[in-house]
Amino acid sequence: MTDPEGPTAGPRRYQIPDGDDRERLTCPECGFIAYENPRIVVGVVARADDERIVLCRRAIPPRIGYWTLPAGYMELGETAEAGACREAWEEARAQLKLTGLLAVYSLARIHQVQLIYRAVLTDPHVEAGPESQSVGLFHYSELPWDELAFPTVRWALEQDHQAHMEGHGEAFANPTAEED
Amino acid sequence: MTDPEGPTAGPRRYQIPDGDDRERLTCPECGFIAYENPRIVVGVVARADDERIVLCRRAIPPRIGYWTLPAGYMELGETAEAGACREAWEEARAQLKLTGLLAVYSLARIHQVQLIYRAVLTDPHVEAGPESQSVGLFHYSELPWDELAFPTVRWALEQDHQAHMEGHGEAFANPTAEED
Numbered sequence: 001m002t003d004p005e006g007p008t009a010g011p012r013r014y015q016i017p018d019g020d021d022r023e024r025l026t027c028p029e030c031g032f033i034a035y036e037n038p039r040i041v042v043g044v045v046a047r048a049d050d051e052r053i054v055l056c057r058r059a060i061p062p063r064i065g066y067w068t069l070p071a072g073y074m075e076l077g078e079t080a081e082a083g084a085c086r087e088a089w090e091e092a093r094a095q096l097k098l099t100g101l102l103a104v105y106s107l108a109r110i111h112q113v114q115l116i117y118r119a120v121l122t123d124p125h126v127e128a129g130p131e132s133q134s135v136g137l138f139h140y141s142e143l144p145w146d147e148l149a150f151p152t153v154r155w156a157l158e159q160d161h162q163a164h165m166e167g168h169g170e171a172f173a174n175p176t177a178e179e180d
Numbered sequence: 181m182t183d184p185e186g187p188t189a190g191p192r193r194y195q196i197p198d199g200d201d202r203e204r205l206t207c208p209e210c211g212f213i214a215y216e217n218p219r220i221v222v223g224v225v226a227r228a229d230d231e232r233i234v235l236c237r238r239a240i241p242p243r244i245g246y247w248t249l250p251a252g253y254m255e256l257g258e259t260a261e262a263g264a265c266r267e268a269w270e271e272a273r274a275q276l277k278l279t280g281l282l283a284v285y286s287l288a289r290i291h292q293v294q295l296i297y298r299a300v301l302t303d304p305h306v307e308a309g310p311e312s313q314s315v316g317l318f319h320y321s322e323l324p325w326d327e328l329a330f331p332t333v334r335w336a337l338e339q340d341h342q343a344h345m346e347g348h349g350e351a352f353a354n355p356t357a358e359e360d
Contacts, residue, residue, distance in 0.1 A: 009209045010190030022255070029189040037219045038254050040293055074218050075202070079286035080293055101284060103352035104295060106259035113220055113260055113295070115284060159352040169349000172283035172339040 010034075038111045042083035043071025045160040046096045046119040052137035053157065054126055056091045058149055059133045066149035067136070069156060070094065071114070081173070084117045092135045095123040100170040103159055105152050116156045118163065140164075190214075218291045222263035223251025225340040226276045226299040232317035233337065234306055236271045238329055239313045246329035247316070249336060250274065251294070261353070264297045272315045275303040280350040283339055285332050296336045298343065320344075 011034035014023040025034040046054045055067040070091040074083040081098055088094040096119040105114040126135045138144070140161050148154050162168070191214035194203040205214040226234045235247040250271040254263040261278050268274040276299040285294040306315045318324070320341050328334050342348070 010207045010212055027190045032190055034214065035253070036256055038256060039217045040220060073215070074293070076216055076218060076291050077288055079288050080284060081286065101351045104260060104281060104284070105354050106261065108257055108259050111256050113254070115293070155355055171281045171351045174285050175335055
C-alpha cells in the first residue's frame, strides 16, 4: 500500500452502489464493496485493591514510551466486555472483573469509537505484555499526566475518578440470560 | 461475491501477518490486509411528548414488515450520537434530542455492537423514510411485541421502560469542550 499509484487489485475505486447514497470502496473487477465503518476500541480502567490504576508504557507506535490504558481493537467473535478483558491480559497480564461501562468516546476524525469499561483486578500481579515496555500502578494523585499517550486516556482517568468519588450510573448491556 | 470459486482479486486469502496472532484477510498480490472488525449499529428509542415511542415497519430485508427502532450502521466521519440522529431522520423523518446512552449490546455471532440512545422528539411530525413501510407511535402498553424485527429491539424497549420508570444512570461521553 506504499505504491504511490495506489493498489492495482482489490477494492480501490470509490463509487455509489445502486440504492446507496454515498461512495463506497469497490473492486472494479469483482464488484466487491468494502464497506468502511468506524472501528471499535475496547479498553479498561482497572483498579487494584489499594485503588491504584493500571497503565502500560507503550512499546509500539504511535506514542512509544507514553502511558496508556490497556485498550485495542475489538476482534470478531467476542463481546465488547470480553475484548476489554483480552486487551488487559495482552498488554498488562492483568486479570480483572469488569464493574460496568465507564464511557463511549466517538473520535470521528480517526474513525474510532472507544468503549471504556471500569474494572477491579482479581489478581494483584501484573506485568508487561509484548506491546508494553512496562506496566505501572498509580494512585490518582500520582498519575503521569504529562506522559499520557492520548487525550482519551486522560478523559477516561478523569471520568473514572469522578465516578469513583461521586458514584456513576451505567448503561445497560445484553440481558444476562440472553447473551448472544 | 456470488462466484462459487470466490473472488479472484483483492483480499481473499487468510494468513497470519508478521507480528500478529491471528489470521487476517490478505490480498496475495499487493499485501493489503483487510482487517475485519465488528461493525457498530447506532439506534434510538425516541419518545414523543405523550411518551409514545417511535417504531418503523421495515421495508427492506431482513424481516420486512416487522417493527424496529430507527437504527443502522454508523458511517465514517460521524459521532455515534450524530449517527443515531441520522438514522432517526432517514427511517422515520424524526427530529430529536438525545438524552443519553441507553445500552451497549454485543452480538458477537453477527459481529455487531449496538449503541442505543434515548431521545425525545423535538417535532411531533414523523413519517416513513425510504427504508420504512410506515412509522408508528406506540404507548409502552400497546407495543407490537409479537411483530418486533429483532431481539435487541425488545431488549431496548424493555430497558428504556425500566429507565423511564426507575431512572437510569449514564455512561460518560466525550467531554463537551473536547469533541473530536
